[in-house]
Amino acid sequence: MVREKVKVSTSTRTRQWKCVESRTDSKRLYYGRFILSPLMKGQADTIGIAMRRALLGELEGTCITRAKSKKIPHEYSTIVGIQESVHEILMNLKEIVLRGNLYGTRNAFICAKGPGYVTAQDIILPPSVEIVDNTQHVARLTEPIDFCIGLQIERNRGYGIKTPKNFHDGSYPIDAVFMPVRNANHSIHCYGNDNEKQEILFLEIWTNGSLTLKEALHEASRNLIDLFIPFLHAEEENFYLENNQHDVTLPFFPFHDD
Numbered sequence: 001m002v003r004e005k006v007k008v009s010t011s012t013r014t015r016q017w018k019c020v021e022s023r024t025d026s027k028r029l030y031y032g033r034f035i036l037s038p039l040m041k042g043q044a045d046t047i048g049i050a051m052r053r054a055l056l057g058e059l060e061g062t063c064i065t066r067a068k069s070k071k072i073p074h075e076y077s078t079i080v081g082i083q084e085s086v087h088e089i090l091m092n093l094k095e096i097v098l099r100g101n102l103y104g105t106r107n108a109f110i111c112a113k114g115p116g117y118v119t120a121q122d123i124i125l126p127p128s129v130e131i132v133d134n135t136q137h138v139a140r141l142t143e144p145i146d147f148c149i150g151l152q153i154e155r156n157r158g159y160g161i162k163t164p165k166n167f168h169d170g171s172y173p174i175d176a177v178f179m180p181v182r183n184a185n186h187s188i189h190c191y192g193n194d195n196e197k198q199e200i201l202f203l204e205i206w207t208n209g210s211l212t213l214k215e216a217l218h219e220a221s222r223n224l225i226d227l228f229i230p231f232l233h234a235e236e237e238n239f240y241l242e243n244n245q246h247d248v249t250l251p252f253f254p255f256h257d258d
Contacts, residue, residue, distance in 0.1 A: 088139075101128060
């Protein structure tokens with residue numbers, strides 16, 4: 001764990017981020033606390049709300065989204081020689097955290113022989129993907145059987161809720177949580193007199209290990225900047241808009257009597 005005392009600067013010209021605390025609770029849980037100061041009254045809340053939403057909703061992650069095996073008759077079935085049910089195996093696969101920058105969908109697979117434990121380390125991944133925690137449990141093989149499952153890996157943002165379909169092909173969807181940031185909070189500390197009140201923004205971040213704390217901050221900040229870039233070019237469009245302001249056609253919404 002790393003902790004630092006917070007030193008408040010009184011000049012807005014030296015506004016900067018600083019990490020005041022960081023720790024690794026496990027391979028799949030990183031925590032960090034950052035400050036941004038000094039800020040004028042109201043600015044901390046504006047930035048804090050935007051950063052929290054960007055951290056939780058805008059960052060992409062890589063997850064296992066489907067498992068396939070012709071030997072699996074049904075999601076809630078059991079297989080001789082395997083301690084866990086098929087459903088439990090799918091839930092264990094859902095917990096595996098991946099780090100990668102792949103595009104589109106990629107294939108992976110597990111191929112192990114019992115008896116013994118199957119963990120994330122037994123997954124054969126494409127070159128662009130790596131496992132954050134190789135010790136994540138998948139299944140326990142109690143007999144000398146072959147355990148082979150095909151996997152589908154995707155990169156996306158938010159939640160990936162798969163609609164169940166028929167399982168005749170032995171393919172089972174896995175609800176994925178693509179969010180690399182598990183939680184984010186912000187708080188504000190005010191200081192100074194009534195006439196010149198200033199603020200410090202405290203931002204807490206928890207990641208699943210697929211992104212470092214600084215990577216999460218960087219990507220969230222970059223995504224927010226990209227959203228505002230069109231407004232920076234507003235002056236270039238002013239001439240066109242002023243000359244065509246009478247030609248604007250509004251969308252037509254017909255009225256219906258109840």
